[in-house]
Amino acid sequence: MGKVRLVYVCQSCGFSAPKWLGKCPECMEWNSIVEQRAERTKKRGLRVIETGKGPLSLTEVRTSPEARSRTGVGEFDRTLGGGMVPGSAILIGGDPGVGKSTLLLQTLSAYADKGKTVLYVSGEESARQIRLRAERLGTLPEDLFVWAETSLETIVEEIRERKPDVVIIDSVQTIFSDALESTPGSVGQVREISARLISLVKGMDVVLFLVGHVTKDGAIAGPKVLEHMVDTVLYFEGETAGAFKILRAVKNRFGSVMEIGVFEMGDSGLTEVKNPSEFFLRDRPIDTPGSCVAPSQEGTRTLLVEVQSLVSHTVFGTPRRTIVGVDYNKVILIIAVLEKKASLLFADQDVFLKTAGGLRVDEPAIDLAVAASLASNLLDKAIPPNTIVFGEIGLSGEVRSITRTEQRLLEAKKLGFTRAVLPKESLRAAPKIKGIKLVGVSNVREAVEVLFDE
Numbered sequence: 001m002g003k004v005r006l007v008y009v010c011q012s013c014g015f016s017a018p019k020w021l022g023k024c025p026e027c028m029e030w031n032s033i034v035e036q037r038a039e040r041t042k043k044r045g046l047r048v049i050e051t052g053k054g055p056l057s058l059t060e061v062r063t064s065p066e067a068r069s070r071t072g073v074g075e076f077d078r079t080l081g082g083g084m085v086p087g088s089a090i091l092i093g094g095d096p097g098v099g100k101s102t103l104l105l106q107t108l109s110a111y112a113d114k115g116k117t118v119l120y121v122s123g124e125e126s127a128r129q130i131r132l133r134a135e136r137l138g139t140l141p142e143d144l145f146v147w148a149e150t151s152l153e154t155i156v157e158e159i160r161e162r163k164p165d166v167v168i169i170d171s172v173q174t175i176f177s178d179a180l181e182s183t184p185g186s187v188g189q190v191r192e193i194s195a196r197l198i199s200l201v202k203g204m205d206v207v208l209f210l211v212g213h214v215t216k217d218g219a220i221a222g223p224k225v226l227e228h229m230v231d232t233v234l235y236f237e238g239e240t241a242g243a244f245k246i247l248r249a250v251k252n253r254f255g256s257v258m259e260i261g262v263f264e265m266g267d268s269g270l271t272e273v274k275n276p277s278e279f280f281l282r283d284r285p286i287d288t289p290g291s292c293v294a295p296s297q298e299g300t301r302t303l304l305v306e307v308q309s310l311v312s313h314t315v316f317g318t319p320r321r322t323i324v325g326v327d328y329n330k331v332i333l334i335i336a337v338l339e340k341k342a343s344l345l346f347a348d349q350d351v352f353l354k355t356a357g358g359l360r361v362d363e364p365a366i367d368l369a370v371a372a373s374l375a376s377n378l379l380d381k382a383i384p385p386n387t388i389v390f391g392e393i394g395l396s397g398e399v400r401s402i403t404r405t406e407q408r409l410l411e412a413k414k415l416g417f418t419r420a421v422l423p424k425e426s427l428r429a430a431p432k433i434k435g436i437k438l439v440g441v442s443n444v445r446e447a448v449e450v451l452f453d454e
Contacts, residue, residue, distance in 0.1 A: 008033045014187040014225065036182040068254075069165070069207070072110040075262060075272045076103075078299075079234060079247045081255015084166070086205035088254065089198045091227065093212045094236035099245060099265060100211050101125075103236060104168050105133060106269045108209075111166065112141035119164040123150040123174025123184075137269040150184065152177040152193050156200060164206060169197065171211040172226075185213075194226050227251065237360070238265075244279075244357050245270065259299035277304035277415055280357045286385045290377030293417070294369030294390045295408035296361045302404070302411040304388070306356040307366070309373040314350045325355030326370060327362060334371050334393060341397030342445045344378055364392035365402040368421070371444055372451055381452045384419065388412045389451070391423040397443045401425035409433050421450060 008017045010033050015026035023030050068083030077083045080090070094100045105120065112118045118141075122130060130146045145162070149155055152175050159167055169175060173185035175193050182188045194210065201208040210230065227233050231253045238245035247261035262273040273279045281304055285291055290309040295302050307326070314320065323331045331353055338344045353370065355361055368391035376383050383389070390408060392400040405426045410433065412420060419437045422430070427440035441447040 007036055009036050009182075009187050011187060014191070034186070036186055036188065069111070069116075071107050072114065073107045073272065076107045076247065079249050079259050079261040080232065081249075081252055081259065084207045085231070085254045086207060087202045088232065089194075089201060089208045089210065089230040090232040090234065091210045091212055091230040092234045092236060093214050095214060098236050098238055099263075099270065100236050101170055102133065102137070102265075102269055103245075103247070103263070104170070104209055104211070105130065106137050106139065108166055108168065109134065109137070109139040109141050109144055112144040113139075116143060116166065117162070117164040118144045118166045118168070119159065119162060120144060120146045120168045120170070121155055121175075122146065122148050122170045124171060150175050152196060156196065159200060159204070159206065163204065166207045166209065167197075167201065168209045169211065171213055173213050190226060194229055198229055238358055246359065256299050258297075259301075277302070277411060280305055280359065281415065284356070284385075287382045289380050289382050290373055292369045292373040292376060292383050293388050293412075294361075294366050295388055295411055296359075296366055297363055297404055297408070302407050303359070304411060304415060304417075305359055305361055305366070305369075307369045307373045308354055308356055309370075309377045310352040311346070311349045311374060311377040312352075314348055319346070319348060320350040320352075322350075322352045323354070325358065325360050326353065326366065330367070331370060333395065334367060335374065337393055337395065337397050337444060338371055338374060341443065342375070342448050344375055344448070346374070346378065349378065364400075365390045365408075367391060367393040368399055368423075368441075368444075368447060372421075372447065375448050375452065379452055383451055386417055387419040387421060387451075388417050389421045389447075391421075391426070391441070391447075393444060397445065399423045399441050399443055399447060401429075405430045406433075409436060409438075412436065421447060 008020050010024040010026060010029065012029045012032045013024065013027040015024050020035065021033050024032050068085055070077050070083040092100055108118045120130065126148050127146045134140055172190060172193060176184040176189055177192050180188050180192055197208055232249065233251040235248050235250060236245060237248060245263040245265055249257045249259055251257060262276040263270040264273055284306050292307045294305055294307060296305045321332065335346050335351065339346055369389045371393060372383060372389045390402065392402055394400055401423045405422065409420060409430065413433060413436050418435060419439065421439045421441060424440035424442045427438055430438060439450055441450055
């Protein structure tokens with residue numbers, strides 16, 4: 001045994017110091033440094049792939065097509081880029097109670113029904129609790145093995161003996177290694193456990209799912225290096241008590257990071273939403289000021305999203321700005337452009353804006369819909385219910401062109417929309433689609449006139 005010493009480690013970034021500090025000098029977080037016991041051991045590195053050869057020329061490296069395994073749940077496979085890649089490590093994060101364990105149990109139960117072996121290791125629940133959840137979900141596959149264990153060494157030995165196709169660790173913060181004196185969930189433990197498990201599964205072509213806790217800011221707890229070590233990082237989003245859930249990829253070495261999976265939580269677990277656009281718009285109010293529909297591009301699919309706003313006279317000296325689902329700074333810029341270029345006064349108005357259904361939209365094409373929604377509620381004039389609006393807004397008030405115009409228009413036509421307000425540059429390149437009228441605008445003032453002065 002090496003000599004035991006005390007170190008002070010930041011739980012946000014992994015910075016270590018010989019004494020306690022109130023503020024981490026690396027990530028600037030307050031009260032994130034915790035005392036831990038550590039041992040002086042010989043330095044060692046992680047060797048993930050044993051090649052037995054020295055450096056090779058890039059032209060000498062042999063490749064082969066990725067053999068993906070589909071789980072049988074289409075929305076989950078879509079987010080992964082088409083299915084699971086053998087030997088990959090996937091990290092899933094989300095708020096407590098959002099349904100991470102339910103998602104994995106339900107999805108990989110469908111995979112186990114195909115005769116594949118799945119090992120579910122839980123450090124938070126007993127095997128009986130997992131069985132009760134599986135009964136509620138209506139799935140009890142024989143090839144899904146559940147195990148309540150927190151010792152890394154024991155888990156590694158079981159994986160080597162059983163050789164499963166998929167391993168689930170729920171959650172990585174509850175597992176500990178005897179090689180370290182620090183407590184489970186600490187930076188050192190999470191880093192060591194993840195490194196050893198990833199090294200193991202890559203050598204055995206086993207798919208590894210790691211469930212990670214999140215901080216109060218919504219980021220995955222533990223060292224940031226954990227997200228760099230894994231191949232894919234997924235976030236499961238949605239209100240804890242709400243029915244609508246989104247699985248979003250923020251990192252994927254084997255596919256696009258723009259894909260999302262849409263689920264609805266019911267009494268019997270998660271259900272795939274095959275047509276998210278119809279799901280988002282099913283409760284949309286008609287002829288209501290402040291409601292505007294925009295086609296948003298999420299990966300390879302187009303989603304019709306409703307942007308809602310409420311503009312009311314402020315009773316305080318400084319007007320409030322509350323935004324949900326759209327970047328806060330983007331909305332502030334759009335408000336400034338509307339005031340400067342469209343002569344719409346928001347300086348004495350409280351502004352509340354959100355996207356219906358809890359979907360977060362970050363692409364530039366949502367800009368014009370946000371502006372139209374704000375102008376609609378301020379002027380107390382409803383946007384025609386058969387109209388969609390999309391386009392990027394510049395700081396000079398110009399409406400800039402966007403990509404995939406045809407795909408957006410086809411999705412709108414499928415749901416019964418007959419009119420589209422879009423950038424003039426995009427109008428020139430857009431094909432003529434029977435049944436939908438295209439109106440091009442070059443700036444925000446022109447867009448306001450087209451929408452509300454007819």
